[in-house]
Amino acid sequence: MSTGNAEIINVTIKVWRQNGPSDDGHFETYDQAITTDASFLEMLDLLNDSLNEQGSEPIAFESDCREGICGTCGVMINGRAHGPQKATATCQLHMREFKDGDEIVVEPFRAAGFPVIRDLAVDRSPLDRIIEAGGYISVNTGAASDANLTPVPKDAADQAFDAAACIGCGACVAACPNSAAQLFTSAKIGHLALLPQGQAERWSRTEEMVEVMEEFFGSCTNHGECHEACPKEISLDFIAFMNRDYVKAKVKNRALSGQA
Amino acid sequence: MAENILDSKVPEGSISDKWENHKFSMNLVNPNNKRKFDIIVVGTGLAGASAAASLGELGYRVKAFTFHDTPRRAHSIAAQGGINGAKNYTNDGDSVHRLFYDTVKGGDFRSREANVHRLAEVSANIIDQATAQGVPFARDYGGLLDNRSFGGAQVSRTFYARGQTGQQLLIGAYSALMRQVSAGSVELHTRSELLDVVTKDGQACGIVVRDLLSGEVTPHSAHAVVLATGGYGNVYFLSTNAMMCNVTAAWRAHRKGAFFANPCYTQIHPTCIPASDDFQSKLTLMSESLRNDGRIWVPNIEGESRRAADIPESERDYYLERKYPAFGNLVPRDVASRNAKTVVDEGRGVGPLANGVYLDFSAAIERDGLDTISAKYGNLFDMYQRITGENPYQTPMRIYPAIHYTMGGLWVDYHLMTTVPGLYSIGESNFSDHGANRLGASALMQGLADGYFVLPYTIGDGLAGRLGEPAVPTSDPVFTQAVASVEADTQRWLSTNGTKSVDYYHRELGRIVWDNIGMERNKEGLEQALSDIPSLREEFLKNVRVPGSADTLNQSLEKAGRVDDFFELAELMARDALTRDESCGGHFREEYQTPEGEAQRDDENFAHVAAWEWNGAGNTQTRHREELTFENVALSQRSYK
Numbered sequence: 001m002s003t004g005n006a007e008i009i010n011v012t013i014k015v016w017r018q019n020g021p022s023d024d025g026h027f028e029t030y031d032q033a034i035t036t037d038a039s040f041l042e043m044l045d046l047l048n049d050s051l052n053e054q055g056s057e058p059i060a061f062e063s064d065c066r067e068g069i070c071g072t073c074g075v076m077i078n079g080r081a082h083g084p085q086k087a088t089a090t091c092q093l094h095m096r097e098f099k100d101g102d103e104i105v106v107e108p109f110r111a112a113g114f115p116v117i118r119d120l121a122v123d124r125s126p127l128d129r130i131i132e133a134g135g136y137i138s139v140n141t142g143a144a145s146d147a148n149l150t151p152v153p154k155d156a157a158d159q160a161f162d163a164a165a166c167i168g169c170g171a172c173v174a175a176c177p178n179s180a181a182q183l184f185t186s187a188k189i190g191h192l193a194l195l196p197q198g199q200a201e202r203w204s205r206t207e208e209m210v211e212v213m214e215e216f217f218g219s220c221t222n223h224g225e226c227h228e229a230c231p232k233e234i235s236l237d238f239i240a241f242m243n244r245d246y247v248k249a250k251v252k253n254r255a256l257s258g259q260a
Numbered sequence: 261m262a263e264n265i266l267d268s269k270v271p272e273g274s275i276s277d278k279w280e281n282h283k284f285s286m287n288l289v290n291p292n293n294k295r296k297f298d299i300i301v302v303g304t305g306l307a308g309a310s311a312a313a314s315l316g317e318l319g320y321r322v323k324a325f326t327f328h329d330t331p332r333r334a335h336s337i338a339a340q341g342g343i344n345g346a347k348n349y350t351n352d353g354d355s356v357h358r359l360f361y362d363t364v365k366g367g368d369f370r371s372r373e374a375n376v377h378r379l380a381e382v383s384a385n386i387i388d389q390a391t392a393q394g395v396p397f398a399r400d401y402g403g404l405l406d407n408r409s410f411g412g413a414q415v416s417r418t419f420y421a422r423g424q425t426g427q428q429l430l431i432g433a434y435s436a437l438m439r440q441v442s443a444g445s446v447e448l449h450t451r452s453e454l455l456d457v458v459t460k461d462g463q464a465c466g467i468v469v470r471d472l473l474s475g476e477v478t479p480h481s482a483h484a485v486v487l488a489t490g491g492y493g494n495v496y497f498l499s500t501n502a503m504m505c506n507v508t509a510a511w512r513a514h515r516k517g518a519f520f521a522n523p524c525y526t527q528i529h530p531t532c533i534p535a536s537d538d539f540q541s542k543l544t545l546m547s548e549s550l551r552n553d554g555r556i557w558v559p560n561i562e563g564e565s566r567r568a569a570d571i572p573e574s575e576r577d578y579y580l581e582r583k584y585p586a587f588g589n590l591v592p593r594d595v596a597s598r599n600a601k602t603v604v605d606e607g608r609g610v611g612p613l614a615n616g617v618y619l620d621f622s623a624a625i626e627r628d629g630l631d632t633i634s635a636k637y638g639n640l641f642d643m644y645q646r647i648t649g650e651n652p653y654q655t656p657m658r659i660y661p662a663i664h665y666t667m668g669g670l671w672v673d674y675h676l677m678t679t680v681p682g683l684y685s686i687g688e689s690n691f692s693d694h695g696a697n698r699l700g701a702s703a704l705m706q707g708l709a710d711g712y713f714v715l716p717y718t719i720g721d722g723l724a725g726r727l728g729e730p731a732v733p734t735s736d737p738v739f740t741q742a743v744a745s746v747e748a749d750t751q752r753w754l755s756t757n758g759t760k761s762v763d764y765y766h767r768e769l770g771r772i773v774w775d776n777i778g779m780e781r782n783k784e785g786l787e788q789a790l791s792d793i794p795s796l797r798e799e800f801l802k803n804v805r806v807p808g809s810a811d812t813l814n815q816s817l818e819k820a821g822r823v824d825d826f827f828e829l830a831e832l833m834a835r836d837a838l839t840r841d842e843s844c845g846g847h848f849r850e851e852y853q854t855p856e857g858e859a860q861r862d863d864e865n866f867a868h869v870a871a872w873e874w875n876g877a878g879n880t881q882t883r884h885r886e887e888l889t890f891e892n893v894a895l896s897q898r899s900y901k
Contacts, residue, residue, distance in 0.1 A: 006536070020812055037536045037649075045541055045763070052761040052816070057807045060815060062329070064502040066542050067643065069427055070333045085646075092646050117473060118813045125450065128330050132442045136435035137394045141314040141712045144385070144392035148349065151403030161396040161421065164428060168332055197394050 006037040009100040013047060015059055016107045018116050025116065027105075036096040040083065041066065041073065043095055044106075061120040068092040068231055071167035074174070075120045076107040081171035081229040089169060089231040109174035113181065113216045124170045126216035127184060133212035134205035135188040137197050156194050163190035165232040172226035172234075178218035183226035185213045186242035187234050193245060203249040203256070210246050266519070266871055266886040269673040270374040275892045276356075279378040282674075283717055287724035294319035297723050298482035298731050300467055301325070302454050302509055305334030306426070306704060307687025308488030309433035310711030316440030318716060323480060324437065324446050325469060327453040327504065327818075332434045335490060335502040336707060339426025340547035340640065342408060342418035343704040345387040346380055350407050354415040356380045363702060364893040366412040366592055367667075367695020368845035368861065370525070370869070373892055374674060375692050382713040383705050387419055389712055393432040397421050410700040411548055412592040418701040423547050423639045429704055433711070453818065454509045455746045457485060457516045457683065458738050464516075464683035465732040468742045470750075472818060475811040477746050479739035481731045484682045484719055487513060488711065491666035491688040493526065495826045495833070496778070497770025499663035500532055500545040506822035507829050510670050510689050518678035519871035519884060521671035521691035523829065524837035527698055527846045528779050529664030530596035533647055533657075534616040543662040544647055546619075546640055548700045551589045551596070553624035553633065554657070556580050558617050562607035568618055568656050579603055587900040594697050594846050594859070595900060597661035601779050602857070604660070616658035625653065661779060665703060667694045667846060668836075671871040671886070675718035676710060679871075684719060686710035691869065696845025750810045753820040758803035762819040765800040766826070772796065773830050781837050782850040789834040797827040832872055832881060839883060842866045854897070863895050 010033050018025030030051075034043045041063050048058035063073035068089040075090055077083035083093045098104065106120065114122040152160075164187070172183035189206055192198035198205075220239060227236050271282040289297065297320050301312040304326040312324040328334065346359040359380040364371055391397060391405070397419050398406040407416040421428040440446040449469065456468040458479065466481040492507035493499040514520045531546045557578045559571055579599055581588045589596075600617050609615050625633050630653065634641070641652045648658070670678050670685040672692055677684050687707040694702065732738065776789035800823070808814040843852040843859035844866070852860040867888045872881040 035537055038539070039541070039647075042539060042541050046539055049761055049763065052805060052807060053759070055805075055807070058816060060813055064328070064333055064504050065335065065338045066503060067338055067544055069424065070335070070337050070502060072328070072333050087642075088646060092643070094646065094649070096649055121813060124329060128438065128450075131435065132438045136439040137392065138439060139389070139392040139436075140317045141310070141389060141436075141716065142385070144388040147347070147388045147391035147397075148404050152399055153403050154399050154401050157396050157399045157403070160394070161428075164394075164396050164421075164431065165424065167427070168330065191396070192394050195394050195396070197392055 006035050008033055008035050009095065009098065011098055012103040014103060014105045015120070017059065017119055020118055021115055034095050036094070038095050039066070039091065040077070040093040040095060041091050059120060060118040063091050066091040069167060071169035074109050074169045074171055076109060076174065078105050081109060081174040082231055087231055087233050089167070109170055111173045111179035112218070113173060113179055114170060127168055127170060127181065129216065130181065130185055130209055130213050131188065134201065134208040135192070137192060138201060150196050152196060160191050160194040163187045163194070163234065163238055166234055167232060169231065171229040171231060173217060175225040175229035176218070177223055177225065178221060180220045181213050181217040182220040182239045182242070183230060183234055183236070185209055186238040189242045189245065190238040193241070202245070203252045206242065206245045206249040207253050210242070264884045266671065266884055267673070268372060268886055269675060270372065271674065275373060275377045278374050279381055286717060286721035289720045289724050289727070291319055293727055295321060296727065297321065297484070298323065299484045299486065299719065300480055300482040301486045301488060302467065303334065303488035303490060303689070304328070304331030304434070304437065305336035305488060305490060305687060306430055306433055306707035307711045308334070308486070309430065309437045310708050311486055311488060311686060311715050312446050313433065313436035313440050314712050314716045315719070316443070316445035319445070322440070322446040323449065323482065325449045325452045325454060327451060327472060329450055331437055331448070331450070332430060334430060335505050336430045336704070337427045338502065339704055340423045340545070341549040342410065342420035342425045342701040343386065343429060344410070344417050344701045345383045345419055345705070346417060347384050347387060349405060350416045352415045354417045358415065359383060359417065361893050362413050363693070363699055364695070364890070365898060366697055366699040368697050368859065368898060369695065369863070369867065369890060369893070369895050370844050370888065371693055371695030372888060373890060378714065379693050379706060379709050382709045385713055386705060386708045390429055390432050393436060395421060395428045395432040408549060409552060409590065411551060411590050411596070412699040420549070423549070423637065426704055429708065433708070454489070455512065455821065456742045457513045458742045459516050459680060460732050460736065460738045462517070463681045466734065466739065468739070468746050470746065473813055475814070477743050479734040479743055481734050481739070483723055483726060483729070483731055484684065486684040486686060486715065486719070487670065487689050488687045489689045491669065492826070492829055493663045493666050495770070495830050496663045496774050497767045498535065498540065498543050498774070500529060500543050503542060506825065508822050508825045510685070511825040511829055513670060513678065513680065513683060515874050517680045517874065518683060518685070519671040519873050520668070520832060521869050521871040522668035522836065523833040523872070524777065524840060524847045525667035525696045525845060526663060527593060527665040527667060528597040528661040530593050530600060530661050531619065531659045532662035532664070533644065534611055534613065534660040536613070544643070545662070545664060546644060546657065546659060548593070550619060550637060550640060553636070554589065554619040554621050555623055556589050556617055556619055558603045558608040558610060564608070568610070568620070577603070577608070584900045591900045592697060592699065594848070597779060598848060600661055611658045616660040618656035619659045620656035621652065622656070665698055667691065667696060667698055671869065675721065676715055677718070677722060682722065684715060686715055696847055749821065750817065753804070753806040753817055754810060756802070756804055756806060758805045760803055760805060762804055762806065762816055762823050765796065765804060766819070766823045768796055769793070769823070769826060769830060773833070777830070777833050777837055780848050780850050783838065786834045786838040790831065790838070793827060793831045793834065800824070800827065835880070836870055836872065840866055840870065858897070
């Protein structure tokens with residue numbers, strides 16, 4: 001029943017249980033036998049099945065695509081957002097990353113901007129507020145010109161893509177000691193600012209998105225933990241890019257509005 | 261069973277003039293009057309997000325609902341390979357007519373010509389729109405857009421963004437939507453699941469949703485309701501669909517009078533990673549684009565025990581290249597899938613469970629170099645390695661077909677309106693454009709075509725005559741009754757208090773559906789399914805255990821209602837497959853095949869859409885039909901040899 005060198009291991013799961021936003025919450029410990037071919041979330045599925053059979057409530061956790069692209073999943077595993085494997089969302093993590101006898105501590109993404117909903121599920125809606133503040137190019141349906149009218153240098157397109165690869169999971173915020181959302185915000189700002197289509201709103205977008213970000217999240221002090229945790233390995237360079245653009249935006253937006 | 265003929269309201273005129281003329285003849289709502297109409301859009305994937313954004317831009321008052329925490333999670337995001345657009349940027353002879361032709365033929369002559377032509381017409385606009393939004397499509401060194409070829413076509417018309425085209429297009433549509441949210445023209449409701457469609461005097465007037473965090477059940481009223489709620493592939497339990505994909509919105513609409521069309525048309529994707537154990541939660545798709553450079557093969561002999569690398573060329577069977585020299589590894593999905601099943605059933609499957617076929621990149625790596633292959637498919641190779649622990653640069657991938665997309669769905673006319681006036685269905689949730697088989701890179705195209713360029717026109721035609729008519733107030737008994745009924749259902753699940761989980765029953769149902777209504781069907785199996793499904797459902801209703809309460813996040817409770825709807829849908833799928841005595845596209849009846857084992861259509865008796873009418877719980881649905889005529893693409897046996 002395996003793809004290669006799968007084995008059955010026994011692990012101890014120490015998981016955060018919290019009934020609701022106002023509950024204090026606590027850890028509970030469970031033992032689970034599992035094949036190393038299973039994914040981490042399939043291990044939680046099995047644990048939930050047995051909890052259900054025993055008449056207990058299953059552990060609430062979020063996931064959807066289970067392919068690392070929708071950004072719905074995300075928990076702290078042994079203190080690391082999305083767990084031990086680099087460039088991997090929680091749903092892509094497999095039990096072959098663990099050994100027989102391991103204790104695995106599972107907690108929700110912890111950040112002031114992400115209140116706990118229940119057990120491992122958190123509210124990441126502030127990320128939508130940042131996008132709403134300007135994470136778009138204003139082009140109504142039907143108003144577009146031919147796609148090849150404006151060539152985009154391949155390097156710029158590729159770099160924009162590197163930023164656009166963000167899945168909005170919030171691991172960057174969870175990993176940051178300051179609960180800052182700079183990597184998330186700068187990925188969107190970088191994506192749009194690197195493309196010719198994004199130039200018209202470049203300065204207003206930067207200023208507005210950064211200011212909404214600051215309403216919800218902490219400040220960046222260059223720890224770099226966000227990049228380490230990012231399942232898409234988004235570069236810290238985008239944060240530098242955003243910071244530079246933000247300073248320029250302050251000046252330019254004043255000039256544009258006739259104040260300077 | 262009396263079969264009525266449905267009117268698809270396809271406009272008169274030649275195929276290439278229909279949409280253009282129709283746009284001119286439709287009634288318009290003037291810009292100042294649009295704000296007097298409320299429109300509900302359910303679902304925020306490609307179809308829903310693009311529709312809500314476009315309707316908001318036009319000035320309608322839009323309410324958008326998603327059961328996710330943010331619109332960007334919708335399953336459109338997982339589409340990897342690309343989106344078709346008849347741009348002919350590659351100068352290889354593509355045109356609107358060719359895309360139309362390929363789609364009708366690829367759909368095995370079971371789609372509506374006029375809809376498909378319209379889809380091909382607007383395909384180029386989608387590429388323009390997405391590019392303007394900042395979607396980072398792949399570009400060549402001159403900075404212009406790059407194209408690749410895809411299954412079922414002999415031209416390169418597929419635009420792509422690495423292996424994440426769906427993600428990038430959805431982010432584009434999502435950003436357009438968030439712009440309207442910011443502008444106040446769209447009111448966004450996240451974590452809100454549709455649990456009923458409300459009608460008054462036969463007209464759709466709103467919906468009932470449950471807040472997934474607080475459990476609160478609320479009515480919402482509008483002049484028109486648009487369902488963009490995706491497909492029903494998760495009826496199989498194991499599919500490439502995301503965990504939460506379900507049929508509930510479409511099914512509850514069906515129960516309120518919307519006909520459900522061609523439920524037996526389900527698509528198996530040929531390139532998925534085979535299951536590795538019994539409790540696997542879902543299957544992962546590897547983009548079909550891999551078939552551009554990967555060669556598919558199995559060993560010549562049954563029970564081969566050597567590793568792939570140790571099997572000499574002469575003892576390998578590149579069966580698609582052998583049987584279909586013209587299209588080779590790029591035959592359409594249904595053909596590729598059935599051939600994989602055939603060789604695995606012969607005992608020539610590979611991998612520890614002998615449940616896959618090889619997809620081998622060694623020739624491509626030798627020809628183009630490791631760097632080129634890595635640049636094209638690097639993220640897919642990484643994904644494969646993460647899941648299987650095997651390195652596809654060194655050993656061939658193992659793949660096997662899995663359920664991926666459902667062509668069936670709510671029946672809609674040319675306006676994308678269901679049989680319930682005022683209720684529309686777009687994207688995968690409707691049945692419209694792909695016939696019995698969808699071509700690769702056409703799902704993204706259809707979702708965005710419906711949302712950006714079709715529905716915003718056709719919905720106005722439906723609303724224009726209703727100016728001055730207020731939306732039905734949510735205090736109306738039709739709403740209060742619907743809310744009470746949803747709340748009663750919730751209590752019923754919580755008080756059943758049986759012994760088995762919802763997932764257990766979902767998995768068991770999935771087994772029945774896969775075994776009997778899967779890649780190949782026959783009369784006996786379908787009759788078996790029609791007896792097994794209701795008896796399993798009876799047990800489910802008596803013995804399911806839904807723990808927890810209604811007033812908090814309760815994922816078991818959410819799933820219970822969805823699985824219950826899957827039970828009813830599965831029965832209808834079996835009935836639909838049983839009454840379609842022919843093979844076509846994704847519906848392959850073993851009794852109806854050519855001597856070479858290809859699908860044998862029966863155009864004389866089945867060149868029609870089967871649309872089923874709900875007759876109340878416990879009663880068999882009535883089968884209606886929409887006749888399909890092929891005036892522009894001559895009916896022919898598909899051949900990819």
